[in-house]
Amino acid sequence: MTSTPHRVQRLPRAQRRAQLLQAAQAVFVRKGYHAAAMEDIADEAGVSKPVLYQHFPGKLELYLALLESECDRLESLVLEALDSTDDHKERVYATIAAFFEFVGDKGEAFRLVFESDLTGDSRVRHRIDALEAQLGDAISHRIAQDTGLPKSFSDLLGVTLAGMSQVSARAWLAHSATIPQADAALAAGHLAWRGLSSYPSQATLRGAAGTEAGEGGAADGGDGGA
Incomplete structure (x- = not known):
């Protein structure tokens, strides 16, 4: 047979x-x-x-296709987090949680982006550099909007927040059996917010200006009636 x-x-x-x-x-x-x-x-x-x-x-074309897909996915997660709320504090926490979601996905595809052993190839390096620049720009733009900081400071903080988010998310994997993902992202969010909250938001500044104007108006009105 x-x-x-x-x-x-x-x-x-x-x-x-x-x-x-x-x-x-x-x-x-x-x-x-x-x-x-x-x-x-x-x-x-x-x-x-x-x-x-x-x-x-070939193998490189396969790798580049995967890398492109994962870079696009992380960028989408971060942009969605940045647009998810108008509250400065909530936006910081949501952005960090996006990195934890990306790193925590099954399959560990994040390693293609953050732990690639092919960064010597110009096309791979270019795509990863472009991702880092896009994420840094998107975050810094929101920081500038929320705090009114100059672009140079906002750019620095944007890159710092993106770098801190991905490093802390990757470090969490070693403790994922004992620390839930949501708790780890919240802890990293606390750390980041303690720093960024030292820069008052534009909403806070507008509120303070309005309060001062109101107090000044009340004082002027009182003087006029005297």
């Missing part, structure tokens, strides 16, 4: 591409870029190497 050769299930192109990217992510996270082979990724996906090469001409 002859056995029928195993045939790979045909999938729509977009669905197959997503499957291959998921397999590549698992292999890259587990082995690192340099130790991973296209054959490993094909095996992980349950396809032949020719099928893999139909979608991606």
